[in-house]
Amino acid sequence: MTKPSQLSAGTPEVRTLTRDELRDVVAALLTEGNRLALVACHDDGDRLRVVYSFVAVFPRRQIDLVVPIPYDDAWIPSLADLSFPAGNFERGTRDLFGVRPANHPQPHRLVRHGHWPRGWYPMRKDARDTPEFEPDVESFPFVEVEGPGVYEIAVGPIHAGIIDPGHFRFSVVGETIVRMEARQWYMHRGVERLFEGRLPEDGLAMAEQIAGDTVIGHTLAYVMAIEAASGLEVSEPDRLLRALLLELERLYNHVSDLGSLANDVGFSVVNSHTQRLRETLLRINKSVTGHRFLRGALSVGGVNVLTLPDPDDLRRIAADVQEIIAITLGHAIVRDRFSGTAPLPTALAEAMGTLGYVARASGIDADARRDHPFVDLGEHFHVVTDTGGDVLSRYRVRAGEFEVSVAVAIDLIGRLGAHRGDVAAVAAPAATDAASTAAATPDTRSGLALVEGWRGTICHRVELGRDGAITRLKVVDPSYFNWPALPVALSETIVPDFPLVNKSFNQSYAGNDL
Numbered sequence: 001m002t003k004p005s006q007l008s009a010g011t012p013e014v015r016t017l018t019r020d021e022l023r024d025v026v027a028a029l030l031t032e033g034n035r036l037a038l039v040a041c042h043d044d045g046d047r048l049r050v051v052y053s054f055v056a057v058f059p060r061r062q063i064d065l066v067v068p069i070p071y072d073d074a075w076i077p078s079l080a081d082l083s084f085p086a087g088n089f090e091r092g093t094r095d096l097f098g099v100r101p102a103n104h105p106q107p108h109r110l111v112r113h114g115h116w117p118r119g120w121y122p123m124r125k126d127a128r129d130t131p132e133f134e135p136d137v138e139s140f141p142f143v144e145v146e147g148p149g150v151y152e153i154a155v156g157p158i159h160a161g162i163i164d165p166g167h168f169r170f171s172v173v174g175e176t177i178v179r180m181e182a183r184q185w186y187m188h189r190g191v192e193r194l195f196e197g198r199l200p201e202d203g204l205a206m207a208e209q210i211a212g213d214t215v216i217g218h219t220l221a222y223v224m225a226i227e228a229a230s231g232l233e234v235s236e237p238d239r240l241l242r243a244l245l246l247e248l249e250r251l252y253n254h255v256s257d258l259g260s261l262a263n264d265v266g267f268s269v270v271n272s273h274t275q276r277l278r279e280t281l282l283r284i285n286k287s288v289t290g291h292r293f294l295r296g297a298l299s300v301g302g303v304n305v306l307t308l309p310d311p312d313d314l315r316r317i318a319a320d321v322q323e324i325i326a327i328t329l330g331h332a333i334v335r336d337r338f339s340g341t342a343p344l345p346t347a348l349a350e351a352m353g354t355l356g357y358v359a360r361a362s363g364i365d366a367d368a369r370r371d372h373p374f375v376d377l378g379e380h381f382h383v384v385t386d387t388g389g390d391v392l393s394r395y396r397v398r399a400g401e402f403e404v405s406v407a408v409a410i411d412l413i414g415r416l417g418a419h420r421g422d423v424a425a426v427a428a429p430a431a432t433d434a435a436s437t438a439a440a441t442p443d444t445r446s447g448l449a450l451v452e453g454w455r456g457t458i459c460h461r462v463e464l465g466r467d468g469a470i471t472r473l474k475v476v477d478p479s480y481f482n483w484p485a486l487p488v489a490l491s492e493t494i495v496p497d498f499p500l501v502n503k504s505f506n507q508s509y510a511g512n513d514l
Contacts, residue, residue: 012053012061012062012063012064012446012448013061013062013063013064014063014064014066015063015064015065015066016066016067016068017065017066017067018067019067019069019075019076019077020077022052022065022067022076022077022079023077023079023082025065026052026065026079026082026083026086027082029054029063029065030082030083032056033056033057033058034054034055034056034063035054035055035056035353036052036053036054036083036085036086036089036353037053037054037055037448037450037457037459037476038052038053038089038459038461038474038476039051039052039053039086039089039090039093040053040461040472040474041093041096041097041099041123042463042471042472043097043123043124043125045125047068047069047070047071048068048069048070048071048074048097048099049066049067049068049069050066050067050069050076050093050099051064051065051066051067051461051474052064052065052067052086053448053459053461055372055448055450057371057372060371060372062448064446064448069099074097074098074099074100075099075100075101075102076090076093076099076100076101076102077101077102077103078090078101078102078103078104078105080101080104080105080106081105083353084351084352084353084484085352085353085480085481087101087104087105087106088110088480088484090104091104091106091107091108091109091110091111092110092111094107094109094110095109095110095111095112095121096111096112096121096122096123097121097123097124098119098121098124108140108141109140110185111185111188111513112185113136113185113186113188114134114136114139114140115133115134115135115136116133116134117131117132117133117134122190122193123192123193140183142169142181142183143179143181144171145171145178145179147173149173149174150171150172150173150178151171151172151173152169152170152171152172153169153170153172153495154167154168154169154170155167155168155169155170155498156168157183157186163509164186164187164509164510164513165186165187165509166182166183166184166186166509167182167183167184167186168180168181168182168183168498169181169182169183170495170498172495175494175495175496176492176493176494176495177490177491177492177493177494177495177498178491178492179487179491180486180487180490180491180498181487182483182484182486182487184483184509184512184513185512185513186513187509187510187513188513188514189513189514190514191206191210191475191514192472192473192474192475192514194206195470195473196470196471196472196473197469197470197471198469198470199468199469199470200223200226200230200300200464200468200470201299201300203222203470203473204219204222204223204298204299204300207219207222207223208295208296210475210477210510210511210514211477211508211510211511212293212510213253213293213454213508214249214453214454214455214458214477214508214511215249215293215294215295216242216245216246216248216249216294216297216298216453217246217249217451217452217453217454217455217458218453218458218460218475218477218511219298220242220245220246220298220449220451221449221450221451221453221458221459221460221475222449222460222462222473223298223299223300223301224374224447224449224451224460225447225448225449225460225461225462225473226300226447226462226464227300227301227447227449228447228448228449229445229446229447229462229463229464230300230445230447230464230468231445232300232301234301234302234374236375237416238302238303239374239375240375240412240415240416241303241305241412241416242298242303242374242375243374243375243377243408243412244308244309244409244412244413244416245288245289245294245297245298245303245305246451246452246453247405247408247409247412248281248284248285248288248294248309248409249294249453249454250401250402250405250453250454251281251314251317251402251405251406251409252278252281252282252285253454253455254398254401254402254405254454255274255277255278255281255317255321255402256274256275256278257398257503257506258270258274258321258324258325258328258395258398258399258402259271259272259273259274259275259278259324260274260503260506261338261391261395261500261503261504262274262328262334264499264500264503265333265334265337265338265500266333267328267331267333267334270324270327270328273320273324274321274324277317277320277321277324280313280317281317284309284313284314287306287307287309288305288306288307288308288309289305289306290306308413308416308417309409309413311410311413311414314406314409314410315406315410317406318402318403318406321399321402321403322403325399328395329395335392337391337497337500338390338391338392338395338500339388339390339391339392340388340390340392341390341391341392341493341497341500341501341504342390342391342489342490342493342497342501342504343388343389343390343489344358344361344362344389344390344485344488344489345362345389346362346363346364346387346389348362348485348488349362349363349364349389349485350364352481352484352485352488353481354456354481354482354485355455355456355457355478355481355482356452356453356454356455356456356457356478356482357394357397357398357401357455357456358394358456358482358485358505359456360383360384360385360386360397361385361386361388361389361390361393361394361396361397362386362387362389362393363385363386363387363389364385365383365385366383366457367383367452367457368450368451368452368457369381369383369452370383372450372457374451377408377411377412378408378411378412378415379411380404380407380408380410380411381404381407381408382404384396384397384400384401384404385397389489391500391501391504394504394505395504444463444464444465444466444471445463445464446461446462446463446464447461447462447464448460448461448462449461453477453478455477455478455479455482455506455507455508455511456478456481456482457478458476458477458478459474459475459476460473460474460475460476461473461474462474475514477508477511477512477514478507478511479507479508479509479511479512480511480512482505482507483505483507483512485505486501486502486505486507489501489505
């Protein structure tokens with residue numbers, strides 16, 4: 001069994017840079033294969049500070065670039081020409097902290113809507129009092145496509161069905177999409193600000209609600225970041241249990257998508273059966289944690305579950321799913337609608353920084369369970385990839401991942417049984433552990449965690465004050481990286497295929513709009 005010390009990247013390397021040094025250092029890191037995981041701005045009371053966190057696999061490491069920013073000269077050099085994700089992080093930083101990205105190629109707003117008061121930056125310390133909001137009189141600068149036969153179709157932000165708001169504007173010739181632009185952030189909740197000043201254990205319920213279908217993914221990233229900042233060690237049985245919960249979350253979401261994709265091409269009978277299996281998996285979840293969506297199981301330093309799933313139940317579900325996949329892909333109309341629809345080429349997927357099944361369906365072999373592991377998943381785990389980049393590939397990757405997750409979950413159950421017998425119940429450590437550990441050091445401590453949620457890699461970075469309370473939490477859902485790739489894939493796709501393509505991406509509005 002791989003030991004914990006062999007699984008972690010160790011203490012991050014921290015480099016403090018001037019603004020003039022930043023671009024050259026970032027260019028070198030990107031050339032060396034490091035990935036930009038997040039950009040987090042901080043208001044330290046006397047100045048602003050921007051942290052760029054890079055991660056790498058070979059060798060496994062984390063590098064934090066820290067750039068101090070004076071209040072009266074709040075700008076950073078834009079990195080948008082070096083990294084597409086960096087450009088979006090910069091736009092969000094400008095909207096929330098007032099730090100201008102100099103020479104940004106697309107300087108229009110990202111998070112801020114037209115009714116937000118001018119000069120009000122809600123993440124700054126002096127923004128405690130919310131001012132009166134103005135009427136929304138400022139239109140968003142959508143790109144207008146001109147030419148013979150071009151017309152626009154506006155969809156949303158309010159949609160039929162129970163989904164979060166998002167606006168999609170299509171420029172179309174005939175039925176062919178020439179360009180699609182997405183506008184989001186209609187329900188900005190100020191999630192990161194709500195964590196500030198709380199003790200780690202007081203933030204657990206909020207972490208579980210960052211994205212309702214990714215309870216374990218986000219909560220696990222949150223507690224692992226706290227543990228990294230606090231220097232807390234987690235036992236191997238607890239890490240095995242956490243891995244099991246992560247796979248249970250992956251199973252019920254993937255099986256739902258396998259049915260929804262078939263439903264979007266009119267094969268509703270398949271969707272009926274996958275929703276039956278999703279319900280079965282949700283009932284298993286409730287037996288394990290007491291909650292259908294696995295809430296209440298994770299804590300800082302530990303796990304608490306009621307029982308382990310029955311491996312035979314998972315085997316029966318897996319057999320049903322394999323039959324459903326065979327029926328779906330064996331249907332000529334389904335394959336015709338899936339094949340070649342909305343391909344995302346590998347080069348573009350890499351350039352845009354896509355993650356999860358969207359990236360793996362475009363041939364990118366990346367998965368935090370292998371690349372940034374917190375436990376050894378054993379011989380049954382492998383990363384599923386495809387090369388087509390189309391709806392069919394995104395379906396196949398989900399199908400393959402479901403099979404792998406079942407095998408991994410059954411193996412984890414067996415290993416947990418060897419550790420503790422038939423009942424897997426772990427008492428969480430005292431709630432003061434994280435706070436007392438952080439308070440024992442004179443300096444603010446930071447921790448970063450990468451977790452492969454069912455959509456892709458989730459990243460949380462936390463800073464703890466001397467009293468152990470959270471001074472800053474930065475949350476990055478994989479949807480933040482993947483939403484911009486949807487319009488690229490839709491180019492030259494017909495309008496009637498938009499619901500199918502959108503479901504093949506199936507990104508989170510809530511996880512993106514914090």
